[in-house]
Amino acid sequence: MKNPCETVMTPPSIAAQVHQDVARALQEDLGSGDLTAALVPAARRAKARILAREAAVICGAPWAEAALRALDPAVQLTWHVAEGQRCAADQVVLEIEGEARALLSAERTALNFLQLLSAVATKTATYVExxxxxxxxxxxxxxxxxxxxxxxxxxxxxxxxxxxxxxxxxxxxxxxxxxxxxxxxxxxxxxxxxxxxxxxxxxxxxxxxxxxxxxxxxxxxxxxxxxxxxxxxxxxxxxxxxxxxxxxxxxxxxxxxxxxxxxxxxxxxxxxxxxxxxxxxxxxxxxxxx
CATH class of the missing domain: 3.20.20.70 (Aldolase class I)
Structure with missing residues (x-):
């Protein structure tokens, strides 16, 4: 049975915005190419884990997914904390498997969206409570x-x-x-x-x-x-x-x-x-x- 947290669904209006935001962010970061990631053999694959270093309401998964998929369309993603759920400090929220170069190049963009949007969602949740x-x-x-x-x-x-x-x-x-x-x-x-x-x-x-x-x-x-x-x-x-x-x-x-x-x-x-x-x-x- 498919893990319900494996893929994040978003409304069509947000999906279009996600694509625009991620394309702009990747262009800003990568420019003509990632010189450091190019040091890694092109055929090499890797696994990665994204950890939350503090308790938070997870938000930004659609943007993180889009950044990773933009550079490796076949990347495998398994979310352990769904969008809108709370995570604990030092909890693994996402496991990734794909092309090593793509993971390295998308890392900062994916994390930037997660860190900003989770911060907004967490602060909002505190005020709502x-x-x-x-x-x-x-x-x-x-x-x-x-x-x-x-x-x-x-x-x-x-x-x-x-x-x-x-x-x-x-x-x-x-x-x-x-x-x-x-x-x-x-x-x-x-x-x-x-x-x-x-x-x-x-x-x-x-x-x-x-x-x-x-x-x-x-x-x-x-x-x-x-x-x-x-x-x-x-x-x-x-x-x-x-x-x-x-x-x-x-x-x-x-x-x-x-x-x-x-x-x-x-x-x-x-x-x-x-x-x-x-x-x-x-x-x-x-x-x-x-």
Whole structure:
């Protein structure tokens, strides 16, 4: 019977992004060719093991697989920890058998994706666990590594978080500068009628209870409460009375997260999920076959 962890399945939209990300990363690393791997005989095969040096939520398997298969389409991969599962420190997460040169050349690219995306998924899972039992969802932002936004947002999902808008093209988030430029809260909300059909959602950021009241009176259905202290947030939830989806943003830390969630807001967006991540430590060890 086939090991269910042997092959990682991904949605078509992510599969296309994986291919693009990996092709770009391999070109960046290999350029005209791997001069060091060329020292190994072309016919030599090898086995390798990827170990997680610390406990983590495994994420990035599709990218790691794609990097290895790009250089050796016949490579054999056996996952011992599936995408989204937790591993222990020093646990073998993947066993590989294939062309020695290919394994050596793909090593860093495969590990780079695993270390970044596992870090994002692990951090997200920690934040999700901290708000467990409340109504608050943990949401990402656009504060991502350039060129890797979809990969990082995928990792947030693996960690149990929720994706906010992908970019400026798919939803409306009206911030203080938009409000100032448009002539006020009511005026900018009226202007959204022109783009409403193209937007997945329309959200407006407010900094005071007066602005929240104005936004609600103007028909706002989604409001971002920016950098409000806890007592004000509680008042905001009471004032809202379920009329709009309420999201918190700004200065969110893990230590204060539970208290924010217990105010009764619907969403807490955290740029640090994708911006301030410490890479998970992985290593690959190779054993010659023939």
């Amino acid at each position: 901290a708000v467990k039992g409340t109504r608050a969802a943990i949401v990402d932002t656009r504060k991502t590594i350039p060129g890797l936004r979809l990969a990082q947002k995928y990792a947030v999902g693996v960690g149990g978080g929720v994706n906010h808008r992908i970019g400026l093209f798919d939803a409306v988030l009206i911030k203080e500068n938009h409000i100032a430029a448009a002539g006020g809260v009511a005026a900018v909300l009226r202007a959204t009628e022109a783009v409403a059909a193209q937007a997945a959602f329309i959200e407006i950021e407010v900094e005071t209870l007066a602005q929240l009241r104005e936004a609600l009176d103007a028909g706002a259905k989604m409001v971002l409460l920016d950098n409000m202290p806890l007592p004000t947030l509680r008042e905001a939830v009471q004032l809202n009375a379920g009329r709009a989806i309420l999201e918190i943003s700004g200065g969110v830390t893990l230590d204060g997260l539970r208290a924010l969630a217990e105010t009764g807001v619907d969403r807490i967006s955290i740029g640090g999920l994708t911006k301030d991540v410490k890479a998970t430590d992985f290593s690959m060890r190779i054993q010659e076959l023939a």
